[in-house]
Amino acid sequence: MADLRRKTGPSRPLGELTEALRRGERRVTGPRLAILQVLREHRRPLSNKEVLALLPQGYCDLATVYRSMHLLRRLGLVQRFDVGDGVARHELRDAGHDGHHHHLVCRRCAQVVAIDCCLLEEVERELSRHSGYQALQHRLEFTGICPDCQQR
Amino acid sequence: MADLRRKTGPSRPLGELTEALRRGERRVTGPRLAILQVLREHRRPLSNKEVLALLPQGYCDLATVYRSMHLLRRLGLVQRFDVGDGVARHELRDAGHDGHHHHLVCRRCAQVVAIDCCLLEEVERELSRHSGYQALQHRLEFTGICPDCQQR
DNA sequence: TCGGGAGTTGCAAACGATTGGCAGTAGAAT
């Protein structure tokens, strides 16, 4: 089995991201640029509130973060994650391949381990053949107790 | 690869379920029995509202459904699913093994295909070794376009 | 069979995340 741990590479350049906006007939605004910067600098699933908090003081409204995140997702720039606590989180996608990936989250302290490789392509093909469903996608998240939290 | 489709067996008997309640120092009440009946008769992920609607008219309160579902989950009798639409769903666990399973849901009509086997035990072992995390669990759901919806 | 007490329930208010309306603001093309 391949190494499951993820070696996070550098984020794709900001210019490439704004280019995606223009291609989508969307405007490159202050709030959107700032949100992209935050996502580029913090490469882990962030809630919209967290994104807002990481923005310059009072820089934009929470509703704008929500709307921007919807847009970025429609454009395929971010991936959405649901841990099951009723709060959506987003993370910038890597360049190249479709960039989707998965996580291992500690159930006590929420520490996150990123998982680089996805082992479900073959499963998806088989599942598609059996079920007749097409254009399969999946969401997969692991939880566990991290080494630190085990010592208590 | 094993057959991914799930052959749903009969539900575990009601007596076995109420026994679990008693073992957990909990009382076997009218609402809890009725909710268990609904879960036994509809073996697919149900939202709390759906469960309430399937109950005899005005039988119990939505808050009671929520509280009961929490309890059933703590006792390990039901499994919770999050499709990503902000609504939690629950399904009765099978007897025997830990009973967890996964689904393939159509993104257009929400038709559900149950997936019997879980192929992630080996992955979890490997992931635990690499990361040091313990007591791993996972949530995995597939989506796609079902055969019916493809013809449009 | 008959209390009594802890566990449960119904009802409504509270909550937190997310969305929608709307009038004013600001990209960007001309």
Next chain:
DNA sequence: ATTCTACTGCCAATCGTTTGCAACTCCCGA
């Protein structure tokens, strides 16, 4: 600079879920 719209801030509205509390009921022991 002008103009056309997309976009934003502000705030109310939604929606799923949780919680406080008084009334009720399951269950055990007398």
